[in-house]
Amino acid sequence: MFEIGGKMLKSRxxxxxxxxxxxxxxxxxxxxxxxxVFAVAVRRIGPNTKHTKNVLExxxxxxxxxxxTSGAQDHKEAVKIAMIGRELTNSDWVKVEIEKDTKYLxxxxxxxxxxxxxxxxxGFKVFxxxxxxxxxxxxxxxxxxxxxxxxxxxxGTNKGIGCEVLLKPIINEVKIPVIIDAGIGRPSHAAQAMExxxxxxxxxxxxxxxxxxxxxxxxxxxxxxxxxxAFEVGILKEYEYAQASSPLEDFxxx
Amino acid sequence: xxxxxxxxxxxxxxxxxxxxxxxxIAQILEKEFLTKEDLAKLLNANSKEDIMxxxxxxxxxTRENFGKVILLYAPLYIANYCQNGCVYCGxxxxxxxKREKLSFEEIENELRKMKEEGIDSVIILTGEDRINSSFEYxxxxxxxxxxxxxxxxxxxxxxxxxxxxxxxxxxxVGITMYQETYQREDYDKLHPFGPKKDFEFRLNAPERAxxxxxxxxxxxxxxxxxxxxxxxLCAILHAEYLLEKFPKAEISISFPRFRSAGTDFIPSYTxxxxxxxxxxIIARLYLPRVGIVLSTRESPQLRDALIxxxxxxxxxxxxxxxxxxAKEKDEDAEAQFEVxxxxxxxxxxxVIIKKGLRPEFTNWVxxxxxx
Numbered sequence: 245m246f247e248i249g250g251k252m253l254k255s256r257x258x259x260x261x262x263x264x265x266x267x268x269x270x271x272x273x274x275x276x277x278x279x280x281v282f283a284v285a286v287r288r289i290g291p292n293t294k295h296t297k298n299v300l301e302x303x304x305x306x307x308x309x310x311x312x313t314s315g316a317q318d319h320k321e322a323v324k325i326a327m328i329g330r331e332l333t334n335s336d337w338v339k340v341e342i343e344k345d346t347k348y349l350x351x352x353x354x355x356x357x358x359x360x361x362x363x364x365x366x367g368f369k370v371f372x373x374x375x376x377x378x379x380x381x382x383x384x385x386x387x388x389x390x391x392x393x394x395x396x397x398x399x400g401t402n403k404g405i406g407c408e409v410l411l412k413p414i415i416n417e418v419k420i421p422v423i424i425d426a427g428i429g430r431p432s433h434a435a436q437a438m439e440x441x442x443x444x445x446x447x448x449x450x451x452x453x454x455x456x457x458x459x460x461x462x463x464x465x466x467x468x469x470x471x472x473x474a475f476e477v478g479i480l481k482e483y484e485y486a487q488a489s490s491p492l493e494d495f496x497x498x
Numbered sequence: 499x500x501x502x503x504x505x506x507x508x509x510x511x512x513x514x515x516x517x518x519x520x521x522x523i524a525q526i527l528e529k530e531f532l533t534k535e536d537l538a539k540l541l542n543a544n545s546k547e548d549i550m551x552x553x554x555x556x557x558x559x560t561r562e563n564f565g566k567v568i569l570l571y572a573p574l575y576i577a578n579y580c581q582n583g584c585v586y587c588g589x590x591x592x593x594x595x596k597r598e599k600l601s602f603e604e605i606e607n608e609l610r611k612m613k614e615e616g617i618d619s620v621i622i623l624t625g626e627d628r629i630n631s632s633f634e635y636x637x638x639x640x641x642x643x644x645x646x647x648x649x650x651x652x653x654x655x656x657x658x659x660x661x662x663x664x665x666x667x668x669x670x671v672g673i674t675m676y677q678e679t680y681q682r683e684d685y686d687k688l689h690p691f692g693p694k695k696d697f698e699f700r701l702n703a704p705e706r707a708x709x710x711x712x713x714x715x716x717x718x719x720x721x722x723x724x725x726x727x728x729x730x731l732c733a734i735l736h737a738e739y740l741l742e743k744f745p746k747a748e749i750s751i752s753f754p755r756f757r758s759a760g761t762d763f764i765p766s767y768t769x770x771x772x773x774x775x776x777x778x779i780i781a782r783l784y785l786p787r788v789g790i791v792l793s794t795r796e797s798p799q800l801r802d803a804l805i806x807x808x809x810x811x812x813x814x815x816x817x818x819x820x821x822x823x824a825k826e827k828d829e830d831a832e833a834q835f836e837v838x839x840x841x842x843x844x845x846x847x848x849v850i851i852k853k854g855l856r857p858e859f860t861n862w863v864x865x866x867x868x869x
Binding site: 262287290293343345347400 | 561562563564565566567613614615616617618648713741745746747748749787843844847851854855856857858859860861
C-alpha cells in the first residue's frame, strides 16, 4: 500500500484511457489487473449518444478518476477544464497537462506552474505532467501539488526512460511522490522506472494500442510490482570489472 | 505565407521524375522524421510493395499518436446560395437549381435529427454569398449548434479575422478550408468570377482563424483540378507551415477527390485509388501528428480499408443537401457532390468497432474551448 493524494492504493500502475479501443476494458483492468487510477481526458467526456456511452459509465465506482486537462493550451484553459472535469466526475484529482505543441506534445512549464498554483488554491489534488526538471519539480512541491509526473520520453513514443540522469535527481530530492509519465513502451521500461525509485508510472499508449490491452495491462502491473520490490530490497551496484565473491577466497586458494 | 508554395514548386520540379528504389524507400522509412526531399521522392513511389511498406509504418505512427480512436462527424448544409462561378461545383451560381436556406428553426430541427442519429460533432456549411448567407446568419446558426452539439466547426466562405474571433467566442472550434488547387493559374481558370477568385484571401483564411482563437484547422486540395502530386505536396507543406506557426493548434489534412456535381465539367486529372491511398499514407509519414480526414465521397470499401491505416476523423451518415436530415430529400438531384458512402451512422460505427477501434463523437467538450 502507498499513500498518494489522500488515498491508500495497492497498485502503482496508473492507466490513461484516451487511446483505448473500447472503454469496457477499463472495468476489466480494474478487476483483473488491479489498476485503481484511471486518467480521463475531460475533452472526451461527451454525453451519451446512440452509439457510444460516456467513458465515466465504464469506470468502477471505487476506482479513482484522474481528470486530465490534455488539450489545454494555457493555464486558463487548464483551470477551466479542471473545473469542468471536477463537475463531471466528482473527482478532485487533476493531471495538469498543458502542451507546448502538437508535434511533440511537450509540456509547457510556465503555464503548468501557473495552473498548478491556481488549482492547489482551489482545493484540487494536483498532479502536473512536466519535463524532468528538478527546479520545476521543487517549485511545484513548494506550491503544494500531490506529486510530480515527469516524462520518461515524449508521449506515445514507447522509447522508455530516455532521461534517467534527469529523473534520478527528482526522485532523490523531492519529498512528494514521483510518477513517471509518458514514453514508457514496455513492461521492462516500467520496471526500470520503479527500480529507479519512482513511486508509480502512468501508461496509456503501450497498453491501449497493444494487440491485447488487458493482457498488456496485466504484464505492466506485474512489471511495476517487480520493479518496486527490487527497489525496496535495494538494487546492487554495477561493477566495471569482476569482483572476488569473498575476501576469504584469497586465503583459501593461496 | 506563399513561401511554402514556392518551396513546394521547387521541390516538385526537382523531383518530379525521380522514382526512388525500394532500398531508398526502406531507408527513408527508417528515419524518425522525413525531410522535404524524402517527401517529394515518396510521392513518386509506385510499386504495390513500396506502398504497402509505407502503409505499415503509417499505421504504426497513427496508432502511437492517435491511439485506437476514430472521430466521427457530419456536415450540415444550411444554405446553397452562391455568388461564385466555379466551373466544377454543384453550388455554382451558373447552375440552375433551387436555392434555399434554412430558417433558424429548421437548423435546430436538423441538428436535433442529427443528434438522434448519434452525431455530436457537426460542420456547418454554406455556399459563398454574403447577402443570402450573411455572417450574422452563420453566427446565429453556429450559436444554435454550439448549444446542441459537443463540437462545432465551419466550412463556409473565408471570413475576416474579427468574424472568426466572434465565432470562436461562441464556442466554434474548427474550420475546414479547401484551397481547391494550390496552382494559381489553374485556380484562376476554375474560378472565373465571384469572391472566391481571391486566391490569397482563401489561402490565408486558416491562419486568420487560428489567430482569432480557433483550435482546429483542416486544409487540402480538391484532387483532380490540377496536377495532383503537386497539390498534395503543397497541401502537406501548408499543413506543416500552419503547424510551425501555430504549434498548439490541431491541424488536419484531407484530399477529397473530384466527384461529379451535376455540371458538365470534366477534370483534367483523375486520381486512382492507388494514388489516393499513397497520398494519405505519405501525409501521415511526413506529419505523424496531423489529423487525416476522410469524407463520404469515397466508397465504403475504400473507407473501410483505410480506417485502421492512417485516418483519424471521418464523416458518417452525411447528407449534402440543404436540410437533408429532417426532411426527405433527393440526394442525387440536389446534393453538392455525389456521396459514395451512404451507410447510416450505425453501420459506420459497426465497422469501426469490428476493426478494433473506438468510434468517438466528442473531441472537445462544449464550453472547454470558449474560455
